[in-house]
Amino acid sequence: MKLDEKKPVEAEQQIANPAKADSQIDTEEIEAISPWKDSLKQLRKNRFALVGLIIILFFIILGIVAPLLTSYTYEEQDLVNRLQPPSSEHWMGTDDLGRDIFTRVAYGARVSLQVGFFAVTGALVFGTLLGIIAGYFGRWVDMIISRIFDILLAFPSILLAIAIVAILGASLQNALIAIAIINIPIFGRLVRSKVISLREEEYIMAARAQGMKNGRIILHHILPNSIAPIIVQSTLGFGTAILEAAALGFLGLGAQPPTPEWGQMLASSREFIQLAPWTLIMPGLSIMLVVLGFNLIGDGLRDALDPKMKN
């Protein structure tokens, strides 16, 4: 239906502007453009995605060069100068133990980005593996794996994370494991549906007819063709994972003091909201900006990698 609608429009454009259509054929269409290059071109044109990329790069650099930007350490207490408002000595003020908030926010970028990275990688690896097994082998294997996904998705995600942390005990590492687990079914379902649609493709049958082994078909044909949605989900998942880690930290179920984790910083400054509201602004704003950055890139990637969006 949609394809039919599109064709006359393109034809009309060519009639309306024959010169332009001709020149396009001469230059662009003959030169072979790989789909990846094409997507990259689409992505570059997306200003929102660019803003997202700048935000994320900013926080990555902030995390890396944190020791160079400040003369304080994130756990150094200075009880004389507690709850100081922002000044030239303490750009963002100090917290209830006299620690420099800017230093803690900068080091916090390390913690949050690392949590996001490891949680997404864990979910990605196990989710993709389970998704491929379920989708490729079908039948009872698919039945069992899909039901497990259904059950995990039947819990609101943060609640499941809380349950897992309640079992394992509160620590940053356990929060990371919990976040990885709750994201496994999201990747798993995505990959499974992609594999199922690919499995019946002619080139897969051809590969099988040639006597190719399952492992080789999966690795060389199925996986490369399902990579686009996985990339998008990983980017968006990065933001969600950081948000979830901060939420667990805020509830006291994630990073423990004195780790400079943004959610945990908010929790420990909460009681000083009247006395020193500046202690709450920067950690929260940082969480929001990082998540926003990943969401912008994720949305941009989705548009760039989705062939339906191209025109």
Added chain:
Amino acid sequence: MFSYIIRRLLMLIPVLVGMTLITFSIVHLIPGNPAQVILGETATQTAIEDLEESMGLNEPYVVQYGLYVKDLLQGDLGTSLRSKADISTEIWPYIAATFELTFFAMIFAIFIGVNAGIISAWKQNSWFDFLAMLFALIGVSMPVFWLALMEQWIFAQELGWFPAYGREDSRDPIAPITYFYVLDSLIHLDFARTVTVLKHLVLPSIALGTIPMAIIARMTRSSMLEVMKSDYIRTVRAKGSGQFLVIYKHALKNATIPVLTVIGLQTGVLLGGAILTETIFSWPGIGRYVFEAINYRDYPVIQSGILVIAFIFVLINLVVDVLYKIIDPRINY
């Protein structure tokens, strides 16, 4: 239709069994002896043995799980270790508090979200569209707990417009009937109290409703844009209907389906987000009930609280799926 509902209910069975397996294992997956963990390190040997006896921890796992499910089917959610009360009777006021909060959060999210989405689609690429979508992007990325803290700071502390904590004026508690305080105050014909209760609802509802609002706005916009291009909208236009009628009567109806899915999914997100919102606003809901139980190692409450929330979530998704079918009979499963 009827056979569809039956099929959908049958599909629930494995999910429900899986859910009970997970909540059942919470106690058994704790490293070490559960009774020891629950009672703390200073517990005497007899106290541990008593607790093991009362929780049935000495039986084989299969027998324990069987007893657990049998109790659940009889509506017995266990006994709280902290308050020594029956969880199934104790839990209702907390559920009601969470329902009231999520209800108002959802009203806020749907009203603002749907309308912002419609206007954005209607005036595509205008400054309103741009601003609304920018706000929606920020809203999607918002840490609920931070938004809640900022609200408390600005609207409760600095401006003093709304109360920062609780469901009601704690010096003058309501005589609860249904535990939905808005409803209760109306039953008592105590309208001054209704206003107080509503005022307490404002900040937490906005905090909780912001993410769903942003997602609903984006979803409404994109599905409206798609519908507005369709043939039947062109036909309605050709009949000479006014823009308002075209949008709110014809287009919105057809754009509802994706929006409805999002609303269904977001209700689950709200139930999860309620834990954070309730902690900050001292809202005595089920999220805070579970969270406090974690601090007190009250494992029966943790188990049952999580099970109840997940059960509600599953029910909401069931209702959404059925509504789907009613709104759009073209959908076939």
